[in-house]
Amino acid sequence: MPVQLHFDESDLLHCRFAVSPLWETQAAVRVLGRPERQGYHLPWLRRIRDAAAGLDLGPLWLLMREGGHSPDFFCPPPIGPLASFEEEIAGVRAVDPGLAGEDLARSLADRPQVLHSPAGRALLADPARSVRELAELLEEVWRVLVEPHWPRLRALLEADVAYHSRRLAAVGFERLLGELSPQLSWADSTLTIAPTRARHSRVLGGQGLVLMPSVFAWPDAVSGFEDPWQPAVIYPARGIGGLWTEPGASTPNVLARLLGRARADVLCALDEPAGTGALAHRLGLAPSSVSAHLSVLRAAGLLTSRRYGHQVLYERTPLGIALAVPGHQPPELTDPAC
Template sequence: MDRKYVDFQLAPDDLTAIRFGISPGHELCHAVRAILRPDEYPLQWGWMRSSQAAIPREDFEVLALLIREEGYFPDFLTTTPTWELTPEAEAERLRDIDDDRFEVDMTKVLVRSDGARRIAVQHMLDQPDRARAMIAEAWLSVWNSAIAPVWTQLERLLRADIAVRSRRIAESGIGGMVGTLHDRVAWADGAVRVTMRIWSEVVDCHGSGLVLVPSVMGATGCFVLTEPPAQPTLFYPAQGVTATWARDAGGVADALGALLGPARARILLDAHEPRTTSQVAHDTGLAISTASHHLTVLRDAGLVASTRDGARVLHRRSPLGEAMVGAVL
């Protein structure tokens, strides 16, 4: 049998050919699949034990109807990998899906359905405005009950993975980094090649680039988006995900505290967004001079990066700091 590949062809001289993103939608879709097929998601058992009972059944069933245990689910659920999109903005985006895009994606779901599922999907196609509102409400409801309580831990793992991958690009180039994403992903003649089960395709990424998106929930393999208007996207399992990733943030703080001391651990954990020394002092209840001393120690260790913004100096976790926090998780 001939092997099947999706080749994302990149421009060799385009320094922006690869960028990274985070997809709340992808995490939520695979959270739904983990609940539907728990035996195939052992790394999510701890998360499921703590969250599953709180998920509203009717809202979950709306998403489960579209996502199912395997196979295709609507591209519009995962097509906005970014750094800043909030859950509320993601839900609002789902309310405003273009009519043509909604019809195309839902028709793909329809042809893969039978029985009661097919009837329900057809009802959605027949009433697109109502269906979009229902999907958006279900998305936000399941997010708030299932993902929001652990989003801090989950996002740290995603950002830590991106930090490590970015550093690897600097050290060994795009090809060297791509070869470490997953055993189904390789660098081949200027293309990111993903081994597939069903089809082969060559995707021209010249001008658009390729978005690489790590995933904690989707740790079972790689997934691709290749059809416009979605930007070419490859979802891959984030590294460093263990069965304890969803443990309470207090446990993470304790572990880092044993290494760095409680004050520096708190500063490092909160440094996912840029803050001034005064803001760090206020958030931690420290004197400005004490906060400044701890920031200096963290900066000298390479865990925090400080940059000037006009008259202000802003402090944020460095790639090494992201990797450390992710490793503790």
């Protein structure tokens, strides 16, 4: 079954990218409950196993039916490109209880056994209380399972946004969609997501579209937001294969002898563009040390940098790629469109 989003000319002028820590938080809960999604995240799962065992995730799992409607109000598209978790969870707490009640009822409507269970009846009996309790649970999940790893996750997501923003300028919206996910296609001013387990159709009506990379939604592209929520498509972030790689695991010994271990680790950690803070967290180094190494690598022509929001992202040049990945011919040399 497909999801279809219908555009007019003004919608194409209002498309933007965003990163959402709240979305990743609820998507992390889905991963915990679905073994088929856990492959790339086994290192993370091992690290958070004990903490996850201490959380009661039942109320969230009750609303996360595969292929069914999940409430939009507890994972809405972010209001800005770099919204913090605190800003997003404040939006959840401020949702109108009547709207939340309708959203909850829709999620449970086609599951009578859940709708009429004590847990289901409790969710619908007092939507304002349900909003508070779900927001508190999401905040606890964030604090315990996601926030300790957020610098690494954010670095990957922001690198994806930086990369695909450049691709949008280079190849246009229609071709970009196919690069985001093979599930996305474009025809007759309509974006189609297929195959999916849900059916959904929405006329954007000038609201535009938010494109959000996700680590924990992999490998699926996801949509389905209803009014009054901003239309959005969540797609699998690129580079997920190296997300949980341990520092230095991919650094060739010969490169470490040439540059020094710490500096070589910094170069090899830049599979995707990243900022100083994210690299320091990932490598277990002081930000001042990472900054010094980045400056030397940039001066040597191995890195380039550009500003994204309030931070500077670094990425390898073709020469840096050749050193960090021996035998690999960088895309810049093989694909003129990159």
